[in-house]
Amino acid sequence: MDGWLENVMKKAEGLDIVFNAIGPRPGAAGYATPATQLPLDMFFLPLTLIVGSQFLTARAAARRMAAQRRGAIVTLTATLSGGFVPFMAGITAACGAVEAMTRSLAAELGPAGIRVNCVRAGGMPETRTIQETLALMARTRGTAPGEPGARTMSTVMGRPVHLDDTAATVAWLASDAANGVAGQVVNVCAGALVS
């Protein structure tokens, strides 16, 4: 990865923005699995994959951004970390860890001109991840598909957040318009969480 980013730097003469949306498939990562039945390695999977890859991509980017004294790193989590959704122990822990890591990286890299922020996205119904998770959740609860989704997607705006909403916030955090924003976890959830 470091070598690949090095090539990017040579080709582009700079690296300004890094965003990482890597995540596991819900069924493979123990989503909607009761904690009493969740194997330890499956619990650790979202932590290893999501926290690990967010760290690696941020580290690789920071090494290069520090040399040019500018850059924006945007991490990604889900509203699980601020809510109380059952059967999601691993991914919820991973989201909390990424948010905490974001604050630490922001403090470490800020003096070098690198802003690190996190987008905490609500469940976007058009994504395969949410569709698969809701199906798994319905199976775990023994309810009809969609029933858990209707509850977990209750929002101030009366609608779920969508992909374009999330992407627009990432673009804003990456832009110079957000030059005064660092170390923040930004809720993009149509008001599913209110603070």
Added chain:
Amino acid sequence: MNLDGKTAVVFGATGAIGSTVSRRLAAEGARVLSRDDIETNLSGSLAIAVAAGRWWTPQTRRRWTAGSKT
């Protein structure tokens, strides 16, 4: 927002979020390079290279080890 002249790298761009963000950053003027090849879905299972020569999959329960590969 104006991202003219900026270079962005998006990881996980094969997914809905990564691809939508890639398009949005490009629409705002950024040059976007996506690293799709580090994320590969294999028949619903997950295989991801987190660094050169390091792979991990839940199916095989293999841990990150330098040089191991599925």
